[in-house]
Amino acid sequence: MRFCDECGSMMHTEGDTWVCHSCENEEPRDSQAEAVMETQDRQQDDGAPAVADATQGSTETVQESCPADDCDSDRAYYEMIPKPGGSYEVRLFTCVECDHKWRGS
Template sequence: MQFCDECGSMMHTEADTWVCRSCESEKPRDPQAEATMVTQDGQQDDGAPAVADATQDSTETMQEPCPADDCDSDRAYYEMIPKPGGSYEVRLFTCIECGHKWRES
C-alpha cells in the first residue's frame, strides 16, 4: 500500500506508476520497496480483542448506584482500562446485584 506524499490519500497502480485518486499526483513504482510490503495473506489474525469484564478476578467494589431501572443496589465492581489512543482511562462498572454493566460518563 502506498500513500500520497501530497495529500495522504491511498494510491493505486497504473502500469509502472502509483497514482493518487484524490489529487492525481504520480510517483514511479519501486519494485524493491514493493517487495517488502506485507500483503493481507502474510498478516496474522489474532482474533477479536478481549472484552473487559469488571467482575473477573475483582473483589473490589465501590459505592456506585446501579442505573438499571429495576435495581436498587448501590455497590458495583469496577475496573479501570485505558481508553483507545491512551489519552485517559475509563472506569467500567458491573452491579454486584443484577450484573448490569456500564461505564463512567
C-alpha cells in the same frame, strides 16, 4: 501501498508507474520492493481484546443501581479501562450482590 514523497497522499498504480492523484507526482514501480509489501489479506487478526474483570483487585464500591431485573442492589465495584482503539476510557461496573456486569455512561 505507497505514499507520495512530495505530498504524502496515497499513490495509485498505472501500468509501470506509481501516480499521485493529488499532486500528479509519478515514480517508477519497483517489483522487488512491491514483493515485500504486505496486504491486509495477509495480516493476522489477534481476535477480540480480553474483557476486564471489574472486581479484580477492587475493594471499593460506589452507589450505582444494578440494572438486572431481579436485583435491588445499589452498590457496585467499578473499573476504568481504555477503550480498544479509542482515546478515552470506559467505566465497567459489577454488582456486589449478583455479579451482573454493565458499562457505565
